[in-house]
Amino acid sequence: MSSNWFCLVKLRRMEEEGIIEQYTIAVNELKLGKSIQAYIMIFLKSNQHTAFQKYIKENPDITEAHRISGEGCYMIKASVSDQVALNHLLDEILKFANYRVNLSIGKIK
Template sequence: MTKGLIFIFDHIDFAILALLKENSRIQWKDIGQKIHMTGQAVGNRIRRLEDLGVIEQYTIVTNKAKLGLSITAFITFFVESTNHPLFQKFVMEEEAISEVHRISGEGCYVLTGHFATNEELEAFLAQLLKHGNYRVSLSIGKIKS
């Protein structure tokens, strides 16, 4: 994207995004029927949003508990060295970790992990200790996705 340019988004763009968030597989013609546009016009809007980087990817959300991953851990991580790339490589390769955010405030990163058992969580945390210290909070219930 060119630096300094301002892009204007209107209510139609936001309506399209809302419908895609509900169902990323929805057909353009179905979106068009809901917002009173042709499928082709919707497709043009979606391509523009993709080209501008507003839409980064299409994905699915799975129910981790139904897949046997009933433990959700939020891990605040404190890197002990300046070797952040080694830590980043480790978490990027770890399947149990679904999100990693670099943060300000207390800690360096927040990780979201999903584990089948406490033993799996403990094994991951043992590996994590090679890179620094951590604090873990466990989810006791999901309120909103």
């Protein structure tokens, strides 16, 4: 038996058991022209969670989103091309929530 076959069987078993839920790729946002990485803490103004979650899922600039406990309601990561695009995103978010923005100045890991 080849080691490739063994690995394939093991991967399939892990998928069936739910250990592996999905596969993904790593995208270099800078090479796509998205030079600003923003981490945005969301403070919903009302209980519009469903509408806000729909907005998050449909917005391609929002690359990651988490509903959180503690301070704030959500933490999102957005990748945008420039300050104009960031301002547009923040204006859209204001329809649902107040926010606090932190910008990445360099990726460590």
